[in-house]
Amino acid sequence: MSGWGAGAGGVPSGMSGGFVPSVPRPGGAVPPWRGGGGAVPPGVPPRWGAGGAGKTPWWQQEGMISRVLAVAGVGVTLIGVVMLLVLAAQAGFFGPVPRVVAGGVFSAALIGGGARVFGRAGGRVGGISLAATGIAGAYLDVVAVTAIYGWLHPVVGLAVALGVAAGGVGLAMRWQSQPLAVLVVAGAALLSPFVTSGLVLLAFLIVLQLTCVPVQLIRDWPFLHVVRTVPAVLATLLAIAIAAVDDPAQSRVHWLLAAAVAIAAIGVIGGLLVVRRRSGDIVAALTFALSTVPLLAAPVMFERHSATYVAAVHAAVLLTVAAMWMVPKLRELVRIPGSIAFVAAIAGSFALLEACVGVTRVQTLPIALFLVALCYLGLAGQQRSRSTAAIGAAFTLVATMVFFGTVTPEALATQRLAHERLGIATALGAVLAFAVIVVALWCARRLPGMTTGGTDESMLFVVASIAGLYAVTAAAVSIGIATGSADGFIIGHSAATILWMAAATAALFFGLRNLSRSAAVAKLALGSGLLVTAAALAKLFLFDLATLDGLVRVAAFLVVGVLLLLAGTRYARAFAEAGATNPD
Incomplete structure (x- = not known):
């Protein structure tokens, strides 16, 4: 800590055995053994750490021992003050008035001694330690008078304590000594719990914080x-x-x-x-x-x-x-x-x-968290703020974990569990989750350092596509369950498959439209569209074919097939037009 410094007269404070001050010689010359040249004359102790013997141990550094001893002295003396105020009362020694007066007089004497020693050569460390002990002791005396003996109303006691602490830090400012302020506050704070407890203790600690x-x-x-x-x-x-x-x-x-x-x-x-x-x-x-x-x-x-x-x-x-x-x-x-x-x-x-x-409750908590995440991510994209985006991502993660705890893959795949767990709350949560995914993509593209068309962006779109498919499925099935229809589960899954394929077709069309404008955007859109197309077909044949029945299954196959035909036709025409434009 700064503030121990040199004492009056330029003599370093806290000298211990082995340190000899550099005494100026006539004409301003310094003895050769202090200037780095010449041999050390007989009778003059060598300087610690001299001669290139390596780094000086902490206990041999100039002023260190005196500071350690001073801090130890502050602690031990303040413990003695606490014993005088508390333990003596418990043992019945003296009366309340002698104990309090003795503590106050002792503290005042320490402060006076510190002020007297501080102005002398090499007295900075001693002055700081004595004054800190006295001021902290006076603070503890006020705590005892207020909390143990009840001689002061708590408001008055806190006001007096504020004055004592303010006087201590004021003296520290005058002496330009951070150690004095730290020792006063630390000593009073650490030993106050031995004098009182409960709300009174909190009040006195808050006074120290405020002062x-x-x-x-x-x-x-x-x-x-x-x-x-x-x-x-x-x-x-x-x-x-x-x-x-x-x-x-x-x-x-x-x-x-x-x-x-x-x-x-x-x-x-x-x-x-x-x-x-x-x-x-x-x-x-x-x-x-x-x-x-x-x-x-x-x-x-x-x-x-x-x-x-x-x-x-x-x-x-x-x-x-x-x-x-x-x-x-x-x-x-x-x-x-x-x-x-x-x-x-x-x-x-x-x-x-x-x-x-x-x-909220368990099922409605994701709704609130996704709404908060939506606000944070939207603000982050508008402000291009990474820190705000990180907070939004954290809320998204927590919301996703809570949402996933209810809307598990098993709940989406099993009709009985779906009817038990899903409903309008999970439908709204899934819609908000999808909105968060869209806004998160927009936000990520606006943040500084995001390279368009890079590997990071491609991975981001892949992850977003998978999460989006899950959110769409959860929303569709939840809405189907919420209608109360006996076939709600089947209708919801059929709608989810159609929505998957519709989203894939839209992504493919968007990518094909941007082939000549932006190769990077087209690559991302086409890649995402093909990925979702593959997922839709996998769901259609691996899940829907076995789970759905009747007209619902027929509708899913017909709509997905038509969308595939449209996508394939548009895909072939786009590349044919590109080949005609660039015959080479």
């Missing part, structure tokens, strides 16, 4: 981003997990929701303010992402309706932040950085998924 936001606007201190966010997030997540299992009182659940909202709000506001000043601050964007996690987990505490409401509101807020970045005028107005918009889009998508799960 450090203004610091990040001025100083680029990435470690402070982490230590101000992680304790509040982890403690709230643990409390939410316990509440989801224990079935606590509604008031506690609402307070936990309020804590999650506060953490998320501080995260999004702090992230926006910081990254607007320093667009490359990735740590700020990551801590913003971390701050959204408790609110994403909060719905598990509620029943279905309330959980859906919480997730929907959270999704609306985050996706609004992400959407502002996509509108040029709004982006210039609010100056939302791309990293924050990306994190908001990802977190908002998770919240939207929670809302979709909450508002």
